[in-house]
Amino acid sequence: MPSKPPEKQPPKKQPPKTSINGKNRQATLANPLSRFLAKWWKAPGIVIGAGATVLAYSVLIPDVTLSVYNTREPTQPMETHFLISNNNPILSIYKVRYNCQLSKMQAPQGPLNVLQYSRAGLDQIEIISSKGTYSIYCGGFLAGQYREQFIPKEILTALNRAVLKIDLHFQPLFFWPWWVTEKSFVFSLTRDTQNNAQWLPVSP
Numbered sequence: 001m002p003s004k005p006p007e008k009q010p011p012k013k014q015p016p017k018t019s020i021n022g023k024n025r026q027a028t029l030a031n032p033l034s035r036f037l038a039k040w041w042k043a044p045g046i047v048i049g050a051g052a053t054v055l056a057y058s059v060l061i062p063d064v065t066l067s068v069y070n071t072r073e074p075t076q077p078m079e080t081h082f083l084i085s086n087n088n089p090i091l092s093i094y095k096v097r098y099n100c101q102l103s104k105m106q107a108p109q110g111p112l113n114v115l116q117y118s119r120a121g122l123d124q125i126e127i128i129s130s131k132g133t134y135s136i137y138c139g140g141f142l143a144g145q146y147r148e149q150f151i152p153k154e155i156l157t158a159l160n161r162a163v164l165k166i167d168l169h170f171q172p173l174f175f176w177p178w179w180v181t182e183k184s185f186v187f188s189l190t191r192d193t194q195n196n197a198q199w200l201p202v203s204p
Helices: 025-030 032-040 043-060 144-150
Strands: 064-071 080-086 093-107 116-120 125-128 133-137 161-171 181-191 197-202
Touching: 064 161, 064 181, 064 197, 080 093, 080 125, 125 133
Parallel strands: none
Antiparallel strands: 064 080, 080 133, 093 116, 093 125, 093 161, 161 181, 181 197
């Protein structure tokens, strides 16, 4: 007698597929590489965008500093020269002006009865190139007829203590004439054991 054909087995039931956030969980769990790539495929774009932002900030934001440069007469504080440095790697700064202001002055005979003594720089620096520097001199216009009107020369050159504030005004971009930036730098006068004048930077 012919043998009976084997009975067909009922198909196995597949586990129900669940979804998380509209995605098939079973397919996602079956391919960890796909899950990883789906999670991090935007990372290069994020890195590039962050790098572009940092680069634009470093280029467009002016980086200007002021420091003590040298002196003609070490014992005379108003003979000190200061150095403006444009640290921007690409862009120049334009139409640079500066103002020097003395306060809290003390001479050998005691404090001076002058609250402030200032004068703006008469010359305008047309341009300081990227990575360029320029030397300024407060004594040049705090001297002569302006100095004699307020404080005698002998007293001003013999100051033991004083605070010097230098304000810089400049235009960061040539094609944006309405964008004028101001930065202030403050230095405190002291003297060393050899009576040489030293201007030390302090916070504005």
